[in-house]
Amino acid sequence: MSKSLPVSFNKLYSELAEWWPLFSAPADYEAEAAVFRKLILENARMSVKTMLELGSGGGNNTLFLKKDFRMTLVDLSPEMLKVSEELNPDCEHLQGDMRSVRLNREFDAVFIHDAIMYMLSENDLQQAIESAYLHCRNGGVVLLAPDCTRENYQPGTSKGGHDGDAGSVRYLEWNHAPDPNDTTCKMEFAIMIRKKGDATRVYHDTHTFGLFPRDTWISLLKDTGFTVTTFQDQFDRELFIARKPEK
Numbered sequence: 168m169s170k171s172l173p174v175s176f177n178k179l180y181s182e183l184a185e186w187w188p189l190f191s192a193p194a195d196y197e198a199e200a201a202v203f204r205k206l207i208l209e210n211a212r213m214s215v216k217t218m219l220e221l222g223s224g225g226g227n228n229t230l231f232l233k234k235d236f237r238m239t240l241v242d243l244s245p246e247m248l249k250v251s252e253e254l255n256p257d258c259e260h261l262q263g264d265m266r267s268v269r270l271n272r273e274f275d276a277v278f279i280h281d282a283i284m285y286m287l288s289e290n291d292l293q294q295a296i297e298s299a300y301l302h303c304r305n306g307g308v309v310l311l312a313p314d315c316t317r318e319n320y321q322p323g324t325s326k327g328g329h330d331g332d333a334g335s336v337r338y339l340e341w342n343h344a345p346d347p348n349d350t351t352c353k354m355e356f357a358i359m360i361r362k363k364g365d366a367t368r369v370y371h372d373t374h375t376f377g378l379f380p381r382d383t384w385i386s387l388l389k390d391t392g393f394t395v396t397t398f399q400d401q402f403d404r405e406l407f408i409a410r411k412p413e414k
């Protein structure tokens with residue numbers, strides 16, 4: 168049975184979703200989206216025209232990826248899909264769970280960014296990989312970009328936030344050390360929001376992330392039928408590039 172929490176109940180992806188662009192600004196994704204684009208184009212055995220993004224959130228990566236690919240976006244949260252639709256009105260948006268979604272269509276590439284961190288058990292991760300496989304054309308490529316694996320996980324704190332026409336957001340992010348007997352870690356957010364003309368409000372939001380050894384990632388991908396390589400990106404993340412055989 169899946170251990171996953173209903174993440175759409177995380178405040179950040181429900182009641183606070185409208186503030187996402189001031190929490191995590193689209194412009195900040197340009198450099199990493201360029202790396203994702205390059206890896207996908209270099210690794211596919213075909214010219215890549217269509218891409219499915221699972222767990223597409225506010226659509227910040229898509230803002231850049233859609234310049235080269237026709238994007239279809241799937242997310243669990245209707246509120247986040249609405250945010251993404253405002254940023255990417257030219258893309259197809261669908262509600263679904265990356266573990267169970269079945270569009271009965273294939274894409275030249277499938278991409279899962281940080282949303283893959285919400286897979287809390289090996290079973291969850293296996294199901295998300297299976298969905299990616301089923302939606303990927305033969306000869307196509309799946310790119311998984313987790314924030315970390317168990318080996319390169321670093322506990323710590325960071326801060327961020329932006330100002331905009333609607334108001335201002337600032338947050339503190341606190342990443343707890345994982346339980347050595349578990350496949351999860353906790354990410355706590357203290358989020359301050361000041362709507363223009365209003366007093367500042369403070370919210371606490373706890374997110375649970377999955378944490379898996381790199382060998383688990385690789386063996387789950389290989390067992391599903393992919394050939395796998397990895398790539399160390401500019402943020403010291405290990406990205407998993409999974410090719411579906413041409414057949």
Ligand SMILES: C[S@@+](CC[C@H](N)C(=O)[O-])C[C@H]1O[C@@H](n2cnc3c(N)ncnc32)[C@H](O)[C@@H]1O
Pocket residue numbers: 174175180196221222223224225226227228229241242243244247263264265266280281282285
């Ligand atoms: C950090 S946000 C993604 C932000 C995104 N990278 C962007 O470019 O804006 C994580 C997203 O994962 C989604 N998510 C979490 N679990 C999911 C699941 N099982 N299936 C689909 N989406 C999921 C959440 O609703 C949330 O929108």
